[in-house]
Amino acid sequence: MDQREDNMSTHKTKNNIKILAANSHPELAELICAKLKLPLSNIEAIKFENNETAIKVADSVRDEDVYIIQTGCGGREKLNDYLMELLLMIHACTQASARSITAVIPNFPYARQDRKDKSRVPISAKLVANLLQTAGCNHVITMDLHASQIQGFFSIPVDNLYAEPNVLKWIKDNYKDTDDVMMVSPDAGGAKRVASLADKLDTQFALIHKERAKANEVSRMVLVGDVRNKSCILVDDMADTCGTLCKASDILLAEGAKEVIAIVTHGIFSGNAIERLNNSSLKKIICTNSMPLSEQVKECSILEILDIGPTLAEAIRRLHNGESISYLFNNVVV
Secondary structure, three states: OOHHHHHHHHHHHHOOEEEEEOOOOHHHHHHHHHHHOOOEOOEEEEEOOOOOEEEEEOOOOOOOEEEEEOOOOOOOHHHHHHHHHHHHHHHHHHHOOOOEEEEEEOOOOOOOOOOOOOOOOOOHHHHHHHHHHHHOOOEEEEEOOOOHHHHHHOOOOEEEEOOHHHHHHHHHHHOOOHHHEEEEEOOHHHHHHHHHHHHHHOOEEEEEEEEEEEOOEEEEEEEEOOOOOOEEEEEEEEEOOOHHHHHHHHHHHHOOOOEEEEEEEEEOOOOOHHHHHHOOOOOEEEEEOOOOOHHHHHHOOOEEEEOOHHHHHHHHHHHHOOOOOHHHHOOOOO
16 A cells, blocks of 8 residues: 555544434534534434333444443433443444444543442442443543542543633633632532632632531531622532532621622532522522533523533544643633
């Protein structure tokens, strides 16, 4: 083969890419495909009457680089159904001779179960990592892992992207003068995340210390920092039942804050979370579309969505072309 033929072969290889998505978040998959100017591959993901999941990839993936978009969402049974769909899709592509398989999981399932904090409990995030690798996954792209150390559960590459550039852009667009802004962490665990944002905005930050009478029950929340006459921005990686955010907002306003806005990466919104938000003292809650939230936006007037589709699409493009992912850690993709 001469040099010209070799170059043409290389160029063709670079375009061997397939984007797959099952049932967890088809809207995000479509946004990613639109940004990449690629079609979404055909796939059938159904459940039988006995609740078994069946997967069929309709398009050929032989010698293709496959990217499977499936986020960790859904209440109760659905979360596990979507995880099983992802595992079966990976295995199906492995059996169909895909060259490589990358799982794009914006919200990593079971991420909060990342350590053995009690006797006789599993490290569930480690088990999920093992399952993905056993199924045949070669690479993982995720966003704002609850604990960055989860990357160490894998023996394959994991790219943990950050919503921070999008968050910084939103704050700068909505607060021209950041002198009156106070970044607040709703718990001690998120202090590092909030301190990083405060440094880049050149603002002060505070944190709220939670005291628990027993597990899963906050008895008292203590504010560390002066928030008087400040626009407070609560920042967290996820909002589940929203009890902590709503209670933190009440405390900040009682301590003299002008207004309270919450910014979270993953809007899980379990149970009566939307009702809590509607009845809360929060002025606004901002979250990314790492989860499907079209219905929640209709029900909650203070909910606003940041689109991370372009960030994930650019991560896929850069990974496929062998370019650096670290650019995305500090830059917004539009």
